[in-house]
Amino acid sequence: MLALAATSLLLLLLLLFSTKLCASFSASPSQLVGTQAARNKHHHQPDGNHQLTSITSTSTGATAAAYKHRHLLCMSTASTYNDSQFSSHTKQRTSSIIDEFISTVLTSLQDKTFESFTLKGPPAPRKKRLSGSSNKLSTNAEEIDAKIEKEKEALRGKYKTISGRLVFLQDKKKRRKKKDGNDATIDVESGSLYLQVTIKYHLATDIAQNWKIGTLDDDDNNIALDVSEIESGLRGIFGSAVPLSEWGVTTNKDGEMDLRGGELVADKVYELQLHGKKATFRPSKMKNKKGQPQLMNDPTQLSHDRTKNVPLSTSSEYFQKLGVTNADGKPKVGMASKLRQCQKFVEIVSNLVDTNYSQDSPNKNRAKNIRVIDMGCGRGYLTFSLHSYLYDKYNNDSSNCVVETQGIERRPKLVREINSIARDLGNGKFEKLNFIEGAIGEIDNSLFGNSKQHQNMENKDSFDIVIALHACDTATDDALWFAIERDVDVIVTAPCCQHELRPQIDRHVSDNPNHILANVLRFPIYRERATEQTTDLMRAILLEIAGYDVQVFEFVGGEHTAKNSCITATKKVVSGSEKVDNLLEQRRKSLVELAELYGVKRQRLASLMGEIVTSSSDLKVMAAGGMPPL
Numbered sequence: 001m002l003a004l005a006a007t008s009l010l011l012l013l014l015l016l017f018s019t020k021l022c023a024s025f026s027a028s029p030s031q032l033v034g035t036q037a038a039r040n041k042h043h044h045q046p047d048g049n050h051q052l053t054s055i056t057s058t059s060t061g062a063t064a065a066a067y068k069h070r071h072l073l074c075m076s077t078a079s080t081y082n083d084s085q086f087s088s089h090t091k092q093r094t095s096s097i098i099d100e101f102i103s104t105v106l107t108s109l110q111d112k113t114f115e116s117f118t119l120k121g122p123p124a125p126r127k128k129r130l131s132g133s134s135n136k137l138s139t140n141a142e143e144i145d146a147k148i149e150k151e152k153e154a155l156r157g158k159y160k161t162i163s164g165r166l167v168f169l170q171d172k173k174k175r176r177k178k179k180d181g182n183d184a185t186i187d188v189e190s191g192s193l194y195l196q197v198t199i200k201y202h203l204a205t206d207i208a209q210n211w212k213i214g215t216l217d218d219d220d221n222n223i224a225l226d227v228s229e230i231e232s233g234l235r236g237i238f239g240s241a242v243p244l245s246e247w248g249v250t251t252n253k254d255g256e257m258d259l260r261g262g263e264l265v266a267d268k269v270y271e272l273q274l275h276g277k278k279a280t281f282r283p284s285k286m287k288n289k290k291g292q293p294q295l296m297n298d299p300t301q302l303s304h305d306r307t308k309n310v311p312l313s314t315s316s317e318y319f320q321k322l323g324v325t326n327a328d329g330k331p332k333v334g335m336a337s338k339l340r341q342c343q344k345f346v347e348i349v350s351n352l353v354d355t356n357y358s359q360d361s362p363n364k365n366r367a368k369n370i371r372v373i374d375m376g377c378g379r380g381y382l383t384f385s386l387h388s389y390l391y392d393k394y395n396n397d398s399s400n401c402v403v404e405t406q407g408i409e410r411r412p413k414l415v416r417e418i419n420s421i422a423r424d425l426g427n428g429k430f431e432k433l434n435f436i437e438g439a440i441g442e443i444d445n446s447l448f449g450n451s452k453q454h455q456n457m458e459n460k461d462s463f464d465i466v467i468a469l470h471a472c473d474t475a476t477d478d479a480l481w482f483a484i485e486r487d488v489d490v491i492v493t494a495p496c497c498q499h500e501l502r503p504q505i506d507r508h509v510s511d512n513p514n515h516i517l518a519n520v521l522r523f524p525i526y527r528e529r530a531t532e533q534t535t536d537l538m539r540a541i542l543l544e545i546a547g548y549d550v551q552v553f554e555f556v557g558g559e560h561t562a563k564n565s566c567i568t569a570t571k572k573v574v575s576g577s578e579k580v581d582n583l584l585e586q587r588r589k590s591l592v593e594l595a596e597l598y599g600v601k602r603q604r605l606a607s608l609m610g611e612i613v614t615s616s617s618d619l620k621v622m623a624a625g626g627m628p629p630l
Contacts, residue, residue: 094274101264106230109213109230113267116166116265121161121260125152125155152203156247157203157247159202159259171191171192192216212229213229269284270282311347312388314330314339318384318430321425322380323335341381346382349467350390352490352492369401369463370401371462372404373447375467375468376470377408377435379417380407380435383433387403387405390403391403405433406434407433411437422434440475440478440479441481443482467492472496480493492566493566500604501598504598504600505599506527508598509527538595541587545587548572549572550568550569553568601614
């Protein structure tokens with residue numbers, strides 16, 4: 001009986017406790033507070049009237065079942081209430097954080113401290129590295145690939161990243177009279193400041209929009225700010241998911257925005273966190289690397305029309321005299337591509353000179369002079385451009401370097417014309433620029449004099465450069481051999497019209513129908529491209545054999561010229577005979593393998609250097625008067 005009474009008492013106490021607990025779960029927040037206070041008060045009051053209530057054995061099972069049912073029901077009700085309350089609270093806090101972010105953006109614009117902002121959506125799923133047996137890996141990989149593709153498709157049309165930066169868009173230049181009343185006119189800078197917003201979606205087309213901030217005042221060069229369009233645009237992104245991608249999807253499965261966070265860069269760097277249990281917007285520990293907010297005080301620096309960083313000034317007088325640009329520095333009709341070629345070619349040569357030129361001269365109290373020869377210079381566009389650039393950079397008050405340039409051209413009338421232009425430009429910068437009549441490979445009175453093979457590089461008193469732009473067919477080989485003979489420091493050439501090897505390749509393809517490249521070379525267009533590539537590749541290998549570091553790359557885009565491959569070579573100081581011999585053997589082997597693949601038995605530069613391109617001969621035998629071993 002005592003055991004039964006004790007059990008009944010325990011169940012009764014549990015039932016009373018669960019009743020109070022359920023009441024607390026179903027109560028409102030205010031009732032919870034009141035109940036807890038009352039409980040605390042009752043707990044501290046002594047009570048001597050506690051009485052035990054006996055429970056019979058017949059009611060024990062029913063009491064336990066009732067307790068279990070009521071406890072589960074109350075816990076379920078409490079869980080539902082808490083989830084709903086938490087979700088509502090989270091949404092309210094997130095909305096407040098978004099408002100704070102937008103407000104800070106607008107304030108930074110008005111304070112002229114804004115630099116940029118970035119918002120991020122859900123990241124694209126990535127494949128993780130697997131470990132295990134190959135069969136298991138294969139099965140798992142297929143399942144993972146299918147899962148990743150499904151996840152990617154679920155993200156289609158959702159925000160990936162949203163970035164905002166300041167841009168100044170210029171209006172067409174206006175001309176007006178000066179305020180002092182005279183008749184002179186000036187160019188007036190006018191335009192508007194925008195927040196350029198770039199929206200990138202998952203698996204959808206990016207969108208860029210310009211939200212206007214203000215217009216530049218012509219008189220005081222200030223901008224009257226109006227951030228209403230910025231606020232409207234940001235609220236559209238956060239609130240109604242505008243603009244949509246072409247797929248029209250921007251929300252998650254619960255119909256909510258799926259932006260995860262972001263960053264605002266102004267006077268400080270701010271972090272925005274929207275994903276997770278708690279939304280936050282606060283200053284970051286990371287500092288603004290640019291030091292202080294930039295550019296809103298001078299919006300014209302943000303212009304898309306800012307001047308390009310190019311080596312040559314388009315307003316140079318020689319460009320005007322050569323007919324490349326007009327008085328305003330704009331390219332004349334049909335000359336934009338030529339101007340682009342000049343800029344790019346000088347950029348290439350200048351990088352090579354800057355890297356390899358040393359002012360130390362074996363003659364005391366003077367710097368090394370720079371000498372340039374332009375083989376097949378034509379009208380001299382590149383000759384004038386490169387001479388002007390090198391003179392401005394190296395012939396200055398702090399250096400005794402003399403820049404001397406010579407152009408070689410076969411057409412006598414053209415030589416007289418461009419010499420006249422050089423003289424008209426005065427005796428200063430262009431005094432050491434001249435042009436002579438002659439053919440590539442047949443010049444006796446060149447700037448570099450006669451052949452001076454393999455002189456001691458350390459005793460050279462000048463830094464020598466040879467350039468040859470679009471020297472046709474084997475003329476490029478003649479220019480390269482001219483440079484190799486004289487140990488020129490830098491060679492830059494853009495070959496064209498590589499016809500020498502074409503008959504040999506045609507014959508080889510015809511005689512070998514089962515050739516490994518027969519299916520490619522049976523088409524004339526691919527045979528022509530193979531001829532160009534093989535010719536230039538053989539030239540590159542031969543230059544390496546001659547002791548040069550070689551690079552082959554695109555000169556300018558195909559829209560400017562179809563002949564746009566460029567070969568550059570810089571002379572290197574060789575050391576270690578065994579290492580050099582191994583390198584020569586490897587390069588000569590590569591040359592023979594390439595020649596045999598395309599059926600080439602002779603090539604102009606190889607013949608001039610005395611290099612054999614067929615395996616049937618001793619590769620180390622040099623032709624009389626050709627290139628001796630290094």
